[in-house]
Amino acid sequence: MSQKEKEIILSVCLTCKLNEDENNSKLAGEKLAHKLIDKFKNKKNVTLRGVNCMSNCKRSCIVSLTAENCFTYVFGDIDPKNSDYINSLQELLLTYSKSEDGFLRRRHRPEIYRSNIVGRFPAINSKSNIIINLKK
Numbered sequence: 001m002s003q004k005e006k007e008i009i010l011s012v013c014l015t016c017k018l019n020e021d022e023n024n025s026k027l028a029g030e031k032l033a034h035k036l037i038d039k040f041k042n043k044k045n046v047t048l049r050g051v052n053c054m055s056n057c058k059r060s061c062i063v064s065l066t067a068e069n070c071f072t073y074v075f076g077d078i079d080p081k082n083s084d085y086i087n088s089l090q091e092l093l094l095t096y097s098k099s100e101d102g103f104l105r106r107r108h109r110p111e112i113y114r115s116n117i118v119g120r121f122p123a124i125n126s127k128s129n130i131i132i133n134l135k136k
């Protein structure tokens with residue numbers, strides 16, 4: 001029996017810049033967005049949305065993934081010219097989709113997504129054991 005794939009929201013910052021952007025008409029964030037549109041156009045469970053600045057400008061380019069009742073992850077330092085980031089994102093989304101609460105262990109992430117996490121945020125109702133209630 002196949003498990004229903006999780007609905008995932010993949011966000012990409014459209015206004016991220018890299019050094020070489022000064023000589024180009026398109027920003028690195030826009031270039032990344034176009035590559036992601038191509039990559040995920042047939043993935044029905046992935047909603048792709050562009051965001052005008054995700055407030056992590058020093059870690060350009062930025063993407064995030066989130067789903068209902070799941071951890072939200074933000075990844076940075078993504079170079080749209082490096083196709084490994086685009087191709088490995090598909091593998092990352094599949095792993096995320098299979099995880100009950102969206103928690104992604106470092107060793108389960110593709111190599112290229114192991115050291116560029118900018119943030120990991122539990123869902124509001126998360127029962128994850130990494131959360132400690134400090135106001136009892």
Ligand code: FES
Binds near residue numbers: 013015017055057
């Ligand atoms: S411009 Fe991309 S995070 Fe601010």
